[in-house]
Amino acid sequence: MTKGYTGVQSPAIYVQQVCKSYGTKRKPLVVLDKLDMTVPRGVIYGLLGSSGCGKTTLINCIVGLQKVDSGTVTVLEESPAVNKEMAFMPQEIALYKEFSIRETMKYFGWIGGLDTTEIGQKLEFLAKLLAIGDLDEKVKNLSGGQQRRVSFATALLQDAKLLVLDEPTVGLDPVLREIIWNHLVYMTKSQKVTVVITTHYIEEMRQANIIGLMREGYIVAEESPNKLLSKLEVYTLEHAFLKLSILQSEASSWKKHELCDIAKHRFRFGSSRRKEDFPKNRVRHARAEFQSHNHLKAILWKNLLWMIRNLALMASIILLPAVIIALFCVSYGHQPYNFDISIINHETNVTNCDNLDCHSNILSCHYLKYLRTKSINLVYVGTEERATELLRQGRTYASVIIHHNYSEALKSRTQQFIHTEMWDIDYSSIEVINDVSVSVIRDFIKKSMYDSLNEYLSDFSKSCNDTSKILSLPILWKTPIYGILDVNYTDFSGPGITLTLIFTFSAAMSACSLLIERNEGILERSLIMGVKGIELLVSHILCDGGVVICQILLLLVCGFVIFGLTLKGSVVLVFLLCLLTGFCGMSFGYALSSVLEDETAAVHIVTGLSTPLGMQRILRVFASFFPLTVATQSMRSILQRGWSLSEPQVYYGFAYMSVLSLVFLAVSISCLKFKNRL
Numbered sequence: 182m183t184k185g186y187t188g189v190q191s192p193a194i195y196v197q198q199v200c201k202s203y204g205t206k207r208k209p210l211v212v213l214d215k216l217d218m219t220v221p222r223g224v225i226y227g228l229l230g231s232s233g234c235g236k237t238t239l240i241n242c243i244v245g246l247q248k249v250d251s252g253t254v255t256v257l258e259e260s261p262a263v264n265k266e267m268a269f270m271p272q273e274i275a276l277y278k279e280f281s282i283r284e285t286m287k288y289f290g291w292i293g294g295l296d297t298t299e300i301g302q303k304l305e306f307l308a309k310l311l312a313i314g315d316l317d318e319k320v321k322n323l324s325g326g327q328q329r330r331v332s333f334a335t336a337l338l339q340d341a342k343l344l345v346l347d348e349p350t351v352g353l354d355p356v357l358r359e360i361i362w363n364h365l366v367y368m369t370k371s372q373k374v375t376v377v378i379t380t381h382y383i384e385e386m387r388q389a390n391i392i393g394l395m396r397e398g399y400i401v402a403e404e405s406p407n408k409l410l411s412k413l414e415v416y417t418l419e420h421a422f423l424k425l426s427i428l429q430s431e432a433s434s435w436k437k438h439e440l441c442d443i444a445k446h447r448f449r450f451g452s453s454r455r456k457e458d459f460p461k462n463r464v465r466h467a468r469a470e471f472q473s474h475n476h477l478k479a480i481l482w483k484n485l486l487w488m489i490r491n492l493a494l495m496a497s498i499i500l501l502p503a504v505i506i507a508l509f510c511v512s513y514g515h516q517p518y519n520f521d522i523s524i525i526n527h528e529t530n531v532t533n534c535d536n537l538d539c540h541s542n543i544l545s546c547h548y549l550k551y552l553r554t555k556s557i558n559l560v561y562v563g564t565e566e567r568a569t570e571l572l573r574q575g576r577t578y579a580s581v582i583i584h585h586n587y588s589e590a591l592k593s594r595t596q597q598f599i600h601t602e603m604w605d606i607d608y609s610s611i612e613v614i615n616d617v618s619v620s621v622i623r624d625f626i627k628k629s630m631y632d633s634l635n636e637y638l639s640d641f642s643k644s645c646n647d648t649s650k651i652l653s654l655p656i657l658w659k660t661p662i663y664g665i666l667d668v669n670y671t672d673f674s675g676p677g678i679t680l681t682l683i684f685t686f687s688a689a690m691s692a693c694s695l696l697i698e699r700n701e702g703i704l705e706r707s708l709i710m711g712v713k714g715i716e717l718l719v720s721h722i723l724c725d726g727g728v729v730i731c732q733i734l735l736l737l738v739c740g741f742v743i744f745g746l747t748l749k750g751s752v753v754l755v756f757l758l759c760l761l762t763g764f765c766g767m768s769f770g771y772a773l774s775s776v777l778e779d780e781t782a783a784v785h786i787v788t789g790l791s792t793p794l795g796m797q798r799i800l801r802v803f804a805s806f807f808p809l810t811v812a813t814q815s816m817r818s819i820l821q822r823g824w825s826l827s828e829p830q831v832y833y834g835f836a837y838m839s840v841l842s843l844v845f846l847a848v849s850i851s852c853l854k855f856k857n858r859l
């Protein structure tokens with residue numbers, strides 16, 4: 182709040198020694214250089230300057246969208262960031278393209294504290310004034326000039342004491358420009374509204390009460406149009422601007438700050454008042470009570486309307502995780518089947534043998550019969566060369582070679598045991614050459630061959646009346662404590678995939694929803710109109726949360742009810758963990774959107790964070806800090822072990838996701854604060 186004004190009413194805007202630069206410390210681009218500006222109340226202040234001289238930057242500092250590097254900006258006796266009596270029309274359109282004009286006005290009217298009837302009345306008046314046609318037309322279907330008029334009407338809607346307009350008349354025809362100017366003059370005279378306006382149509386500024394001419398980072402002249410013309414002895418404002426530019430250039434041999442001082446002394450005819458000259462801050466304006474519930478209502482309504490208008494997009498966002506889990510359940514993690522392996526059986530051509538017999542000379546045929554039961558297609562080929570060719574062409578996954586005297590050698594091996602001759606060991610061994618590029622099939626072939634060999638040898642022993650089971654492999658797999666004996670990749674990967682889908686979709690959705698709103702300038706517009714960052718976050722959490730809940734329910738129904746993923750524990754715990762993961766994802770998305778500038782970067786980071794780091798030793802250390810690692814272990818324990826919340830591995834997941842959510846929310850809130858947006 183400004184202090185120390187005496188004698189006259191405090192100005193609407195008071196900018197003192199403001200500096201602002203972009204770029205780096207080493208290579209700064211100085212845009213505002215110790216700039217002073219005074220806008221008295223109830224006037225139209227026209228800000229003129231060449232393109233790129235810093236008008237928008239100055240206006241952004243006045244409305245609180247950008248922080249100044251040094252100096253002070255006071256707006257209606259308050260800091261710009263907290264002022265709620267100001268309306269702003271940015272240079273860009275900053276409207277929801279999918280909304281109709283009426284809906285746009287309803288949203289901004291509610292934000293501005295108006296009720297629906299008041300909005301209707303004002304809209305009728307503004308539509309007539311600005312020649313806005315069909316109020317039910319969507320903004321995206323309007324021409325550039327029409328959109329600008331709607332944007333202008335939005336700024337006029339809320340009865341603000343201060344109107345800041347960045348090029349409101351661009352692209353409008355002269356008649357409409359005159360109507361707008363007349364209305365601005367009327368507002369300043371009858372309602373004591375203060376208007377700050379920038380425009381490229383210099384002659385328009387004749388109707389302004391004060392013109393601020395900006396050049397090279399500061400205001401070189403601040404005067405009424407008539408006085409400016411008479412003091413510079415020119416007839417048009419164009420000439421005045423040119424003359425001032427020339428006069429200032431003449432002084433360019435002086436050092437920058439000296440130039441700055443000279444220019445100010447030479448041309449700041451009317452604004453030599455100092456801060457101390459203004460009256461003391463006697464009476465604070467009776468400001469409308471901050472209507473938090475109105476803001477929440479408006480933002481919730483707007484978000485829901487946006488979702489309805491983008492139904493196809495919303496449907497795909499809600500359905501996609503369920504579709505992905507369905508595809509995963511259908512196509513991944515099952516035992517592979519119906520693939521070919523080549524068989525080169527040098528012992529026999531018989532492919533269809535009878536029951537296993539202790540005296541059989543075609544034991545290889547019997548073994549292959551057992552192997553066939555493992556849903557592998559056996560392709561009999563004549564030569565090893567042909568088998569290798571098929572393997573190289575990718576038409577088979579393995580070549581199985583059986584020697585010509587396999588049966589004899591095997592019998593000898595089983596009878597002689599440790600006294601077996603070397604050649605019997607060689608001939609009784611089945612050789613396998615396989616394609617290991619597809620690890621799932623490689624593992625399946627290995628397991629199938631071991632299992633069928635074990636079953637076949639056991640039956641062979643029985644057929645020889647040997648009950649010693651000496652031929653069985655010396656390892657016995659008992660009933661597992663958790664899970665099922667057969668390898669089931671679907672159940673193993675299911676929890677990770679489920680949580681990854683929930684986290685990434687909610688993070689990407691929440692990051693994009695805020696970033697799109699911010700990049701279109703709509704977020705800033707709402708914040709300037711008094712919406713608090715926290716209200717914005719709450720309303721987004723409620724809307725995005727609804728979408729995330731729908732996603733989770735569909736995903737769980739799809740995974741567990743339709744595709745039967747193993748669920749031994751509490752379904753409530755599973756749902757709660759999914760919900761917490763979704764909330765953590767949303768918080769992460771909001772944190773990203775408060776520090777990043779565009780959606781692509783946010784999506785890349787979200788995708789990167791969900792990348793599985795696998796079993797590599799060092800990467801596993803990093804992976805253990807990733808949000809999804811701990812949660813996945815927790816989920817797997819609930820699903821497959823049936824553990825409850827009392828088990829550490831389960832409650833770690835809940836605790837970790839809760840802590841992370843709070844950290845991400847704190848980051849988003851503090852970053853918004855840092856950016857002057859709370």
Ligand SMILES: Nc1ncnc2c1ncn2[C@@H]1O[C@H](COP(=O)(O)OP(=O)(O)OP(=O)(O)O)[C@@H](O)[C@H]1O
Pocket residue numbers: 203204210212230231232233234235236237238239
């Ligand atoms: N975010 C930013 N980062 C870096 N440079 C910027 C940024 N915004 C503006 N600038 C630079 O600051 C200078 C002033 O820009 P600004 O938009 O304030 O000018 P302006 O007077 O409003 O121009 P115009 O009349 O064309 O809208 C320009 O050189 C611009 O390139």
